[in-house]
Amino acid sequence: MRKVALYAGISASYYSQIENNKRQIPKPNTLRKIAKGLRISETQIFELANLIPDELEENKSSAETPSGSRLNMMDHPLDLSGTATPLIPINDTQTKLRVPDNTEVFNKLPVRDAKEPVVAWLKVTDTNLMMLGILQNDLVVVDSAKDACQLSSEQAKLIAINLRPGKTTIRRALPVADGQVLLTTGFPTEKSVFLPRDEFETKLAGAVINLYRDIR
Numbered sequence: 001m002r003k004v005a006l007y008a009g010i011s012a013s014y015y016s017q018i019e020n021n022k023r024q025i026p027k028p029n030t031l032r033k034i035a036k037g038l039r040i041s042e043t044q045i046f047e048l049a050n051l052i053p054d055e056l057e058e059n060k061s062s063a064e065t066p067s068g069s070r071l072n073m074m075d076h077p078l079d080l081s082g083t084a085t086p087l088i089p090i091n092d093t094q095t096k097l098r099v100p101d102n103t104e105v106f107n108k109l110p111v112r113d114a115k116e117p118v119v120a121w122l123k124v125t126d127t128n129l130m131m132l133g134i135l136q137n138d139l140v141v142v143d144s145a146k147d148a149c150q151l152s153s154e155q156a157k158l159i160a161i162n163l164r165p166g167k168t169t170i171r172r173a174l175p176v177a178d179g180q181v182l183l184t185t186g187f188p189t190e191k192s193v194f195l196p197r198d199e200f201e202t203k204l205a206g207a208v209i210n211l212y213r214d215i216r
Helices: 002-008 012-019 028-038 042-048 053-058 197-203
Strands: 087-089 096-098 119-123 139-143 157-164 167-176 180-184 193-196 204-212
Touching: 002 012, 002 028, 012 028, 028 042, 096 139, 096 204, 119 204, 139 157, 157 197, 180 197, 193 197, 197 204
Parallel strands: none
Antiparallel strands: 087 096, 119 139, 139 204, 157 167, 157 204, 167 180, 180 193
């Protein structure tokens, strides 16, 4: 729910109230934002809201809530069937989300190859990433390109890394003093990991650039 709100450019609490039928049907412009957050079309969102497109053009400033109606967007899971475009625009920005060229989903990714960068799907198997906004069985898009994997001392970055053989996990990475990289899940009770930069590079699979959740 927080991710949908983030992509839609609205507050998570407001979106939660809509989902729980504690708010009236939003105005058309807000519905368009939510449609982008859910990765569904404007037509679908308007149908869910029982609004007719012709009426929307005449009433852009306000939208009446049909009596007894409810906007239930959780009935529409994200479509990861491969029909999505390779680049998805983010609302009110010039940024576009990248998606892999195919729909194959991996539980483990190889260490990044600087000469042959790839963009791949990774299914999250961890249960300790809630503080990072990631849940078990979420799908993340991992980019192994150099630009995507560049770390900054000013802002932590979500990365996919093979800390243990046979498993790719997600961590927040931040370069610190003495050539070390701090890896954390965000849980206060979970001990952070410090890796020398060279060792970090030998385990790094790529940077997390997108996250998708099956919304039901």
